[in-house]
Amino acid sequence: MYIPFDELPPQARVWIYQASRPITEAERAEIKPLLQAFATDWSSHGNDLQASAELLHNRFLVLANNESATASSGCSIDKSVNFVRELEQRFNVSFLDRSQLAFLKDGDMELVSVGQLKDKVTAGDINKDTLYFDTLVTNYGDLQAEWPRPAQQSWLSRYF
Known part of the structure; x- marks a missing residue:
């Protein structure tokens, strides 16, 4: 279940992926609906996650889940990484390079x-x-503050 990014609770878990280059406005317009569709469909063991996704500073892809509603699992995290890899291929940008x-x-x-x-x-x-x-920030409250x-x-x- 998609929830708007700015409505996430402070304890919501976040995963931050840094793009290897700035995301253009045209790419941003194309990526935004893909993010919302992914967050809407993201699930863990058949249970919908209260999820959101956002591009920040034209460089950072942030996926989020309200863990107090439904916890993510290894399978759901694998789904998110596969989604990020699909974005990498489609837009010719790396999100998984931590160097x-x-x-x-x-x-x-x-x-x-x-x-x-x-x-x-x-x-x-x-x-x-x-x-x-810091891409190691793990919750929405710290990301905001x-x-x-x-x-x-x-x-x-x-x-x-």
Whole structure:
């Protein structure tokens, strides 16, 4: 069962997929109904999920489920990953490559490869207060309140 993204409860579980490139407005217009259709049909062991999906910042695909209504399962998560793979093929974009990290600097998104991160921190290009789009955020409340968040408040804290 589809619910609008902005009506998700704070505890709703989210999965964030970062696109390898910005999603164009034309692609966004084509993807939005696909997201709603997927969320409408998404189920776990035959039970409809209270689900939603959204594109944020023309770069992030967010799938969500209200776990307090119906918990997702391994099978439902597999369905979502297959859906993301279908989007990748259809739009020639990667959502499953975790080798690029997205930061917000001076109002612009900057991608840094995982391999470059240590050098960027050492050079001072990225510091503990640099805003980071942490794709490991797991619930809607944190996504709304703390995203992007200072790098030090994420798994990147070990670099500072």
